[in-house]
Amino acid sequence: MNLVSIYAKKLRNSGLRPTKQRIKICEVLFDTEKTFHFSINDLSKIVNNKSSQKISLATIYNTVHAFKEKGYLKQIPLNANQAYFDTNISDHHHFYDVKEKKLIDLDNSDVGPINIYKKINGKKIKSVEVLVKLED
Amino acid sequence: MNLVSIYAKKLRNSGLRPTKQRIKICEVLFDTEKTFHFSINDLSKIVNNKSSQKISLATIYNTVHAFKEKGYLKQIPLNANQAYFDTNISDHHHFYDVKEKKLIDLDNSDVGPINIYKKINGKKIKSVEVLVKLED
DNA sequence: CACGTAGTTTAGAATCATTATAAACTAGTT
């Protein structure tokens, strides 16, 4: 089965119609060995540099949100003036190089086990994310 | 020594002139037993509800940034559409109740020691912040 | 295959947090 039909299936399975735009975005996001971090603007540039048939910014926003919702992307908790996303959806963390404004993956295996001793009544833990800020 | 002169001294010691506005903001932020979380808008409302002599939004922004710079406030790494700050500047972490959009402090003592085994050449760790998302 | 419809895309407008500007003001010094 080729990639396009794999993406189409993946989209259909999540209740999303496999449109040309979504397939093209899938190709940029998931058709690669390495995972990566991106902002909406980054993604828009990458996608629209690949072909003359442009995808509107609104669609990029819609699609990224849908993919995040479905768990195909993760948003990185970070104080920046724009949102950053990660195609690496495995349980992991991040370095943030404050000076260079660069994110670096920090695998779960590079961080010792994290124990949370405090409990909040009626709530359970959904995720634990660590942000390690770096300086020179 | 009264609080106003304590704040004035604190400001002067950091190279910030103790203006009426900054003192008033100090009173809101630091003249309390409990620490708290706030957005710029929250702070603006609190400050301007306390007296008829209003402080402009621009000054609130300037002051919060200056205080953050000087280490009197911390910004909380979080994906929200606005920035959140914390008057608790001790080394600690946060719960984030996704549904209720509420932040809860998580003291350092409520989290086991965090070990980062990965090293980045030429960089050292500035801070380690944990965000624990909560769900029902 | 044509049709209908719900879902999708799109350009452009609207919103909203934040930052920049530049003129008026003020703390602290001379």
Add this chain to the structure above:
DNA sequence: AACTAGTTTATAATGATTCTAAACTACGTG
């Protein structure tokens, strides 16, 4: 009192994100 660097302010500008509503499209049904 005068000076100056630092501060405040209203307002404009910016920029990311969301909204809108009209055009388009995937796809099941007849």
